[in-house]
Amino acid sequence: MIVQNLDLMDPKRFADGIPYEHFRHLRDCAPVSRGTDTDGEPLWHVVRHQDVSAVSRDARTFSSSPTTMTSIRKVDPSPPIITFLDSPEHTRVRKLTFKVFAPSRLAALKVPVRGIVDLLLDEAREKGEFDLAEDIALRLPFEVLLELLDIPRRDRTTMLGWARRTVNLGDKEYGDDTGPDAFQQIHAYLNDFAHHRAAHPADDCFSLLLNARLNGAERLGLPDRLTPDEVGLFASTLVTAGIETTYCSVTGGVLALLDHPDELARLRADRRLLPTAAAEVLRWVTPVTHFARRPVADTEIAGQPVAAGEKTVLWYSSANRDERVFTDPDRFDIGRSPNPQLSFGGGGPHVCIGNGLAVLELREFLDGVADLLPLLELAEPPVRPETNFMNSVKHLRLRFR
Template sequence: MQERDLMDARAFAGGVPHDYFRHLRDRPGLTRAHDAEGYPFWYLVRHADVVRASRDHDTFRSGPSTMTSVRQDSTGLPLISFLDAPEHTRLRKLAFKGFTPARLAALDKPVAAIVDRILDDCADAGAFDLAEDLAMQLPLEVLTELIGVPPDERAQVVEWTRHTVNLGDPDYHHSTPEKAVAAFGNLMAYFEELLGRRRAAPADDLFSVLLAAGNDTSGRLEPREIALFATTLMGAGSETTYCSVTGGVLALLDHPGQLAALRADRTLIPLAVEEIIRWVTPATHFARQVARDTEIAGQPVRAGERVVLWYTSANRDESAFDRPERFDVGRQPNPHISFGGGGPHVCIGRGLATLELRLLLAALIDRLPRLELTGTPVRSITNFMNSFRHMPARFT
């Protein structure tokens, strides 16, 4: 098979090149490659190798960046996903207090109401963009609910966040780098001001929980740390759901037999959510830095080198999944690693993302047979997120 440059976003213009990833999995050892700036990498494409690198954080480190280019952190701020222990452990332990099962369970009714209203708005509009009007709007509104943004201030927070999201595709949004930086700054300033209000008058929301967290040896979160966490959560927390909704709806429309099975047996919804997340694999990859000499798939890997964890390949690995090329809403077992392959950097928002998808799927199942795509979905030109810029649709 002809070699492809997976660091070139154009390799994903027609969708994830699953045939090439299968070729790499079948090839012995590891594949060596370079990114656009000349940084060398080893590709990890097999399920077992990605899981191992995810869980062995003493050998495979996140700092200074989990992006394939160490120059891609433009904020200059300590993003939690770019940190290693002990600082990462401290921040994650404190932040998780806002994502406990009890707190997520309390979101069921508010999120269901958001889902119903957005779907009604899309149906009433006639023609709508399933990507922008549903897949992106849903997580943004849910996150403002979780954080505790007052209802009359949510539209502005959502608008600022839309300017910071690009899904790894600089042409995704009608924005500019300057507007994105300004929007990021506006969000930081807003959340720091909101924290002041919550300190004076606590409420039943994420900010109040994070302000109160840290009565043990882990210490407290500083206001700027909470504001940065909220700002990055608004962007990164919306991207996973966005990709899963667009890709999941397409999968159900392309597999009417699976949609029929789901409508006939709604107890399959939790399994269907996990299958959609596996099938789509929203974030295709992250990078790790090798801290000490090791060996992977018989290939010596030296300290100071870097590896790319290709989740999108691992989730189609025949050694880990039965018929991985089949979309199966009843798939069991389903050891997908779309939120990370275990270890300390598993996505902290996994529970929230699956909650959103579960409630959306429950509300959308009966409407899907009436959903009609009115044009060809436009893919994002990126090798980082499996996403679409636009998906024109209507309910007939």
């Protein structure tokens, strides 16, 4: 049954999964509709693919400052992370950090990423029964990112504990106030590490970021290099955001393949489908359900007047199931093409800077796990968190038959 007045800002409404029927109703009847955040602030829900993409690309009209977060995630780090910056500051940070994700660096990570995937899967085999969310989905992006950043191995167990507390923020199992503290602990560690690298350069990403220079920055009146504090903050954002996205796509992708054995058989028979399979997993799962923007001037979205400063929530989970764009959107199809999914944002300057790394991790995982999945079954029903920000599964216990 469609609930006409469902509160999309209430995390409890997502405890059983994304309310796709409600989003379908909104797309048909109210593509831009009124809502209220948990603190009483009025906002607009934007649910169609065309409108989500248009707002995302129009960075001149729609600002990401002071935050793109809603609900319980409206804690703003100071100074603001790259996600919360507008140009020219956003452009400066993005250009100075782009080399971390250059194609040559990503290509060099393919073998190490696959090695991490194989190691985690081997550990799962040895256990016989395991929690995919805790044992693989959380650890895979964490190990990749800390390898990328060259974090000392003696500190990784502690950092993994902090990282675990940043996912599924708002769920009672993780506590209502531990997430921001965990981010601050990660930030403090990586900030100290950035200052250490500034004094003791090495052949790693921290030194690459510290040595980067931006041509023409003086014309904009902006610094041409990142400070150690800026590098530490960027690395903290990279770790937390990078873990969350892969965490959701790995668990959601496995569930999708188990629920659609014909599609799993297609993938096992033809690994050339890995690129489209990864894109379909990202569309199907949509790890980040939404972000927010604020117009800097009075404007319209799909004919609906929106006043300057009014929070506008872009629902990627709805846009990725829009019947106006995707044929049979509720069908999981690993060969779907074209597939203009918006899981890394709707395009424009704020599209996720680490999307190439996230896709690499997902492809290597799908390639590694495909032949194991026929041997696996659910040991317990999946457990979802109470959060409206990430489409995640916090516990997914599997066992070998």
